[in-house]
Amino acid sequence: MTRYAVLAESPEECAAGLARLCEALGLEPTVGPVRLTDGRWIARAVTPAPDVRGTLTAAAAAR
Numbered sequence: 001m002t003r004y005a006v007l008a009e010s011p012e013e014c015a016a017g018l019a020r021l022c023e024a025l026g027l028e029p030t031v032g033p034v035r036l037t038d039g040r041w042i043a044r045a046v047t048p049a050p051d052v053r054g055t056l057t058a059a060a061a062a063r
Helices: 011-025 052-062
Strands: 003-008 028-035 041-046
Touching: 003 011, 003 028, 011 028, 011 041
Parallel strands: none
Antiparallel strands: 003 041, 028 041
């Protein structure tokens, strides 16, 4: 799993950046926006987990 982060100066900027990142790369948001101790904001996203059911079905059909 790959993790991505957006660092911004406001919660609105952070949320907008997270939305753009998720849309552009097909990511799933996991955290955010959260205020850091230095006053900036962070949000995080990850690559989606593969559909295990589809993988198992394809493997069974190939046998």
